Amino acid sequence: MFPFKMSEGNPNDGPTPQPANPTSPCPCRDDTKGTQRYETKEQEADSAQESCYSLFTVTQKRWIVFLVAAAGMFSPMSSFIYYPAINSIASGLNTSVELINLTITSYMAVSGVVPTVVGNAADGLGRRPIYILTMLIYLVANIGLALQNSFPALLVLRMVQSAGSSGTISLGYGVISDITTPAERGSYVGLLLLGPNVAPPLGPIVGGVVSSKLGKLLDSDYASVARTHGLEVNRVFGDDLRNFPIEKARLRSVFYIIMGASLSILAYGWLLCFHVHFSAPLVMQFIIGATSTAIFTILGALLTDINSSASSTAAASANVIRCALAATGLAVVETMVQKIGPGWCFTIFSGITAAMGPLLLLERERGLGWRNKIYQGNGGSG
Secondary structure, three states, X not given: OOOEEEOOOOHHHOEEEOOOOOOOOOOOOOOHHHHHHHHXXXXXXXXXXXXXXXXXOHHHHHHHHHHHHHHHOHHHHXXXXXXXXXXXXXXXXXXXXXXXXXXXXXXHHHHHHHHHHHHHHHHHXXXXXXXXXXXXXXXXXXXXXXXXXXXXXXXXXXXXXXXXXXOHHHHHHHHHHHHOOHHHHHHHHHHHHHHHHHOOOHHHHHHHHHHHHHHHHHHHHHHHHHHHOOOOOOOOOOOOOOOOOHHHHHOOOHHHHHHHHHHHHHHHHHHHHOOOOOHHHHXXXXXXXXXXXXXXXXXXXXXXXXXXXXXXXXXXHHHHHHHHHHHHHHHHHHHHHHHHHHHHHHHHHHHHHHHHHHHHHHHHHHHHHHHHHHHHHOOOOO
């Protein structure tokens, strides 16, 4: 027997057969097309939502960047806050200043290596668990440093402290890559670098403000290059950078900044050589700090753009080179000043800075072609 109900129309029509499961929709109903249309619209909405680059609002993005910038303060703060207390620490531990300086060297060495490991782990495991782990390590190291009373403990805990804090900047670049499109990324990179730059003294603070303003210039350059090549900027879904000359967008203004950095380094050296009033070298230091921060902001944004799938690892790799060059410079600058004087010493540094201009020009003109060759070599997998 089939379940049935009487027709509500003509009583003589007899029973109307019903399907065995009255709760299942009938495939022959007239509103099937309407249901399909409704489901199609839902699927389109879901698809659009999934293809949207980030579901965070602008306010939420700014708060996220504020938090990662705050986390980025800890590494430079832990480094710079240490310098004024070197003599006191040496006296308190009954050791020499030279040995205390060894803790600074070890701190820098760890800060050059650990971000590579942290960045690679964050690209594979996610940002949040790595942030929690590094901040926990940093917290434990600080507690240990507050309680220790021997040089070996100080040396080891300073390295642990560096391991916990030094990866936050590369993690921050990964977060920026996750939540922002290339069209808006410049401004957020500038905001990210405010954190590391407010930890040291006044010069880098102002340099951080400059980097924040520079971020808007980066976004403006991006839009200008897009218009020049007839490309539409999409701040919601993001742009496909495989065919976009992002190198021309990011490096559009960097050459003027490199020129300013090179000239200010040159002037700084000769001002020291002629023993002028100390205010003049301080002004040059301000310009050097501002231009250096600006260059770092621009190249950091470009590095994130062309390595969006492994942005933390890329930022960490750049940090290794940066720390290695910084350590080399610190090792030779005093000897150079004593041998050839500050004027010629900083003339050499100025020339090295200026020599980076042609290399970046080569990157700007040929970067897109190089990226396409890498993309094709990977079988179109990015």
